[in-house]
Amino acid sequence: MRRKIILTGIAMFICVIVSMCIQAYSAVLYKEPIAKIEQVTIQEEKQVIQAEVLNGREKGKSIKLFSNYQENEVENTKLVEGNQVFFQNEEVTEKKRDGFVFFIVTLLLLTLIAIGGKTGLTTFISAGLNSAALVLMVWFYREHSDISLLPLTMLYMIFAVGLTLFLIDGFKKNSLQKFFATIVTILAAYFICYFTMSLLHDKGLRFEDLGVLTRPYRPIFLASLLIGAIGASLDTVVTVISTLEEIEQQNRQVTLKQLIQSGQIIGKDVSGTMINVLICSYFSSAIPMILVYLFNGWNFMQAMNMLLSSEAVRVICGGFGILLSIPISLGFFYFGRRKA
Incomplete structure (x- = not known):
């Protein structure tokens, strides 16, 4: 040490x-x-x-x-x-x-290696590759205006989740459980929001901040929902399944029923804090524009509705991802262990 x-x-x-x-x-x-x-x-x-x-x-x-x-x-x-x-x-x-950029990036890498060792290094590599893939996807969409952004985002989702899990954990059965649990969770959360928006005809949502786009705004907003759900779902799935794997590793006498009960408790603890993280992450970006609107004579509720309605949908989509990831990850873990 x-x-x-x-x-x-x-x-x-x-x-x-x-x-x-x-x-x-x-x-x-x-x-x-x-x-x-x-x-x-x-x-x-x-x-x-x-x-x-x-x-x-x-x-x-x-x-x-x-x-x-x-x-x-x-x-x-x-x-x-x-x-x-x-x-x-x-x-x-x-x-x-x-x-300064070199210092910040290198300091992050050294911190990851010091704390996580080999896992920290693979985390840094996966973050870099995921960022590069996201930039490449945006560039490809800009160059090919006839292609919808949603299919590209679906491909990016599969790539990002697979790269993160398989690069860190390797190609193992447990990694496959996490991969499929994450994909199912993301799609479930996304389609709940998608069908709700379609049924309500986007009533109450304000997309003025997307008005400068030269492409249809709705597919781009839906793509942002999908990308936002990746992080929330992946984090919760990995937390639940990895914790249960560690409990099982440390106590070989534990039963599958006890593991599932422990997973439910872990999920309850994680979900509350993760949803608050989402709220702080999404709403914090809107604070400067809220102040601009308020200092230019806008009513408080008008400014909040104008700037936070789309952010609220992103929080809801991510929240569904967090909440649904608990039963879905426990389900994949249960059937995987039951077969074993």
């Missing part, structure tokens, strides 16, 4: 040093021009910047750059001495952050 702590500390120290070196000296690796800020003054909602070019033919040259200034930094970042920025035609385009 002591050796593990020492190795983790050394790795984190190296991570800090490498991150600082990347942030300070990686400009020469970029084709885009980069400059280091030496002085910043604010003049008529503009940031007037004196900077030194760090790469390219004009390396070492002192230049003058400009960037819009906003006190709330919604669209433009406030720049200070020492920052490195990308620029084009005397205008700052973006702040250079590669060293």
Whole structure:
């Protein structure tokens, strides 16, 4: 244990040093021009910047750059001495952050390995591959406008659940139980919300935040419901079945009936906290826009209805996923153990 702590500390120290070196000296690796800020003054909602070019033919040259200034930094970042920025035609385009990004990602990886070992490493890999698959799906949908997003999301769901479970657990019988229990749970939660919305003709739902889309909004919203249900269902299924497997491993005398009863208790404890996590996760993203509406004279209930109705449906879909995952995962576990 002591050796593990020492190795983790050394790795984190190296991570800090490498991150600082990347942030300070990686400009020469970029084709885009980069400059280091030496002085910043604010003049008529503009940031007037004196900077030194760090790469390219004009390396070492002192230049003058400009960037819009906003006190709330919604669209433009406030720049200070020492920052490195990308620029084009005397205008700052973006702040250079590669060293900080490297530090955060590496710190996450080291933390996962320190706590979870091999499982932590496979978790990091699966998260990266799932993120890449999601980006690829969105890109493919953008390039092929004649294809519906829902079938693509269904394929992504199967890929994401399978990759996460089989990469972490391996191809085992228990992993197959978790996989099928998760897929059934996600589809059950999704179709409950889908048929309810269809029966009510989306009454009470407000989709103004999707008004900027150039594609039909409903399939995109339904796809977001499906993706949102993945995390909630997968987490609960794995928690219930993995806990029962550990109980069975530690106590070979335990009966199947006792395991199912324990699973029900675990499910009750997990479901309450998980639903609250969903509420906080989804509703927190709407807080800035709620404040914008309220400070611009909107009635409180109008603002809440406008911005939270779609988020409420996402919470409900995820909540169904959490609640349904308990009996479904217990059912798969029961029949799997009964056959054995």
